[in-house]
Amino acid sequence: MPHKIISLISVGRHPQSGRARRSDQDGRAVELGLKLSGSQLEVVHAGDSEEPVLRQYAGMGLAEITILEQDQSMDAVASLSTYLASRDADIVLTGVRSESGESSGMVPYILAEALGWPLVARVADIVEIKDGTAEVLLALPRGQRRAATVKLPFIATIDSAAQEARQSAYGPGLRANMVAQSGANELDELRANWSEAPAKPRPKRLKMVKAKTAADRFKAATAKPAGGSGKVMKNESTEEKAQAIFDLLIEEKVIR
Amino acid sequence: MVIDWLPSVLIVALLALGVIGALRRVNLWRAGQPEKVNLIAGLLAMPNRYLKDLHHVVERDKYMSRTHVATGGGFVLSMVLVLVVHVFNVQERIVAWALLGALALMLIGAFFVFKRRLNPPERLSKGPWMRLPKSLITFAVTFIVLTLPAAGILPEGTGGVVLIVVLSIGIVIGLGELLFGMGWGGPMKHAFAGALHLAFHRRPERFGGGRSTGLKPANLEGAVIGVAKPSDFKWNQLLGFDACVQCGKCQAMCPAFAAGQPLNPKKLIQDMVVGLAGGTDANYAGSPYPGKEIGNAKGSPTEVITAGLVSQETLWSCTTCRACVEECPMMIEHVDAIVDMRRFLTMEKGETPNKGSEVLENIIATDNPGGYAPGSRTNWAADQNLAVMKEKKEADVLFWVSDGAFDMRSQRILRAFVKLMKHANVDVAILGDEERDSGDVARRLGDDATFQSLAKRNLATLGQYKFKKIVTTDPHAYHCLRNEYADFDANGALEGVEVLHHTTFLNQLVQSGALKLDAFKGGKVTYHDPCYLGRYNGEYEAPRELLRSLGIEIAEMERSGFRSRCCGGGGGAPITDIPGERRIADMRMEDVTETGAELVAVGCQQCTAMLEGVVEPRPEVKDISEILVGQLVEEVH
Structure with a gap:
């Protein structure tokens, strides 16, 4: 029986230009999802269905993207947890943290708590899914990996060490279906109370270069x-x- | 005599079969996409295009041009007269003599074709093409003998039945090749398809001394973007492929072929013919794609080209240097076809190889291929005191900096050029951070959506300011601005604006006396023509004149001017980086070394980067503006 895999995507932000883009880690989450379940992969976004960046994800070969339509000031977690609870998924893939908005990295944790699922952080690869468990490789510093076995269902956050997202093709992206349904209408109060200011570069501790070779x-x-x-x-x-x-x-x- | 009628019946029968074949061929082309062509005007212009434009190219090889005039001209004339004398039975002696004259001319031509085929160069296709001179000679000799009685040299009925049978065999062989073969895909197909190709060419601007090098915009709304199957080409592109004579001049000039990369322009066009007619490449009798065997490619008009007919690496090996197009006597457009197929690979499949996808993603997100912060575009000019259009609004000259702004080597060229302009008191401004990548790389990599978006945004920025000239040090940006932006310039941002390459502009300054230069005292100097300056824009003279104004006597390379060899840096080739046996830049540096030059002058930052990438010891590489700066006469105040 094929496993039901859902990749969650968000609107990223290019580190140099600040322009909206396909988020790097979310792109990897879609890539891993495509590897695991091909065209069966479901890709979900909570936000605006007119968002052009979604076409960049769709260009990876997605026939459709499900959008939980909601305003930017609304909380994505509310929409997502309601939706995921109704979908009976085996694995939900997300990036570690979003590139825009609060970027707290909390979304997967809150979702896991709401669904009562385990959360597997910083996954580099999912090697195999068999008999209700998945063999997972966790990313560690210096290219090291730790093998772990996790019972389905679970939420995984995808590390930057995972397989890079494939090239996005313009044509298929343009033609993909954006299936919109209304999301939850819950104001993100935490966010609303925040005020945003440009970050000041922090002084960095200088490293002594001791290398001889x-x-x-x-x-x-x-x-x-x-x-x-x-x-x-x-x-x-x-x-x-x-x-x-x-x-x-x-x-x-x-x-x- | 009993079978006197046989020759004329055979002539008519073979003519009819030829026509049927030709109609079948026309039907194959019609499988292509519609493209508006003025049919009548094209047909009327065709003889002139043949006699002038096509012949101008063939004339580069005197032996072949004379041979072709004799053979082709002799054949066309004799074919008309054959119908008059042997089918309509006109009994005038003078007509028969005229026919004999035409046949003799053709026979002489055919003899020289025969001679060339005795020891043919590698670039020529063999196979059926080896048979052609024999068929031509058979045709000429047969009809000479057949016409002798009509001219009154031999009495009627000489030789009896035996001769008629022998001559009939000759007719079948000769006319079989020349009429039947013309319609049914023999070597003579080139005459029929070639004539129509000239008439219905997709770039009619090329004829009469014109130039048409800008790529055509991709239709981004279609069910498929770019060319997936042969039937996705325009009908007149298919017709163009069919016009190929397999002379291999493209192959001899192709830098990728010489570097052992899996591309041979001739084979590519022949594969397109296989695709449009259906079948395999087993009958192809020319050089293969380096490293690939012949016989494995198969296709049909409705099959995806990269799924068995042509490999993707073949399409990505091209540097879009246009040497093949320049050399093609049939005026076939190889580069258009290659980019059309790349568009499918990039925009439909998302399969741009190696760094291609990363570079495209960078261009989309940051408007430059390196992925640098757009706000750092003008950092190079921090000490240059250059006016920015946003503040100045109006200037004589807009200096289009291009992405060289992010590259430290190219910045040296930019600074040199700025210094020269300052010296000549040019009223100049730059766009600063408002400038974006010209879209050249994106377009050559097949991403026309990104190119079009960049073109439109750049034009919108340009439209806000007033200037008389755009000058750039980058021939690729120059080509886009000059030849490709017009398709998207709905508001006329570039109307009445002169787009110039910096060598052209500097030459104007030097000729008008605005720049005073000392004589150059270094060693021997040669000049490398950038493809996008030379073949794409026809500027061969200005850079040379500039060098001469320094008292430099240019030691020309064997391949220079319109035959200049690519540096390997065009068409996104350094990004897709298809492996070969040699590097194109190394081969070009060998060309330089052969002249004994100690310095190679270049007019392009990409060429500079490619040629400087060749391991030392090698001649020095400098942009012309850098050489000029060294010779500036500083006025003492």
């Missing part, structure tokens, strides 16, 4: 920070552990 420099330039100075404390006393945490907080200037 090209390979070291390459590693330093490409690797994600793995918190190299951390240490595992298992056998120490509770006081010692607390002291270590306290020292770190002071060192990082969290407390003064």
